[in-house]
Amino acid sequence: METNLSPHGALMRALELAGSQAKLGKIGGVSATAVQKWISAGRVRAESVLAIEAATGVSRHDLRPDIYPRPQPKTAAEAGDDGEALSPWDTGEYANYDPNLDLFPGAVH
Known part of the structure; x- marks a missing residue:
């Protein structure tokens, strides 16, 4: 399924699939008349979004991004919010590590 459609584009895709x-x-x-009003307004009513997503596969995030915003990826700092300490690998501290040389930046050899 396409992603990141405009709400109107998502509605039109759902209409095509339905x-x-x-x-x-x-x-x-x-009613069909209500659907015509959605098309004119450019968006689906909130109460219908989940049913349309289930029936057509068109994402709720595309149909109504105002009430179903796309989840943002976690940052390395947020990934450790469960109390578990983050390793230097998780934080990107070893981003310049070269496994071919087996050296860490700043290491004395």
């Missing part, structure tokens, strides 16, 4: 405004309305629990 097959018609009436079928998309049935999935979303509304």
Whole structure:
């Protein structure tokens, strides 16, 4: 499935996959007329997003990014929020490590 569609683009993709405004309305629990209003407004009503995602595979993050923002990847610092100490490998401290030389930056040999 495509990612990072605009809300209107995601709605149009869901409509294409559903097959018609009436079928998309049935999935979303509304009439075909309501679907036409969604198209004019450029977005799906919040109450219908999860059902449309389940039926069409179009992501909730694309359909309504205002209420389902895309999760951001964790930083190395956030990854250690469980109380577990981060190793220098996790923090990027050894980012310049050259396994061919078996040397760490700043190491005295």
